[in-house]
Amino acid sequence: MNxxxxxxxxxxxxxxxTDTHVDGSHVFVGPAATAYEAVDAARDAYEAALEASVREEAPSPSPRGRRWTARATRTDRTLLWDRAxxxxxxxxGIQELRALQRAG
Incomplete structure (x- = not known):
């Protein structure tokens, strides 16, 4: 990664x-060479965050040198990775942000 x-x-x-009905989502953002690598990095970060929450620690960056991390994980939720x-x-840019503010 660079x-x-x-x-x-x-x-x-x-x-x-306890349910298969989709009623939420978890959004990840980070750098990756490809879309496939982005999904892998997000999943690694999420799994590292779940493990850290069991130990009651702050999550560290995901394995394999990736800079992705996850916060606000919930053990009562199941992420549907096949639907990512x-x-x-x-x-x-600033122009786009101002246009959104004027429109909204």
Whole structure:
């Protein structure tokens, strides 16, 4: 991984562990060489965060040298990784932000 890698958004639907109905999502953002690597990095970060929450520690960056981390994990939720949606993250410039503010 290098700092020139594109940023990706990985949006993973979730459901309560006792139900299969999708009623939420967990969103991850970070650098990756490909969309496939972005999903892997998000999943690694989520699993590391779950393990840290069991130990009552703050999560550290995910394994394999990736800079992704996860927060606000909930053990009562199941992430549906097979339904994850990945898209490039395009940061908005000041003009786009102002246009959104005027529109909204």
């Amino acid at each position: 700092s020139s890698e594109p940023m990706y958004i990985v949006d993973v639907p979730s459901s309560r562990s 949606e990945v898209r490039p993250h395009v940061p908005l």
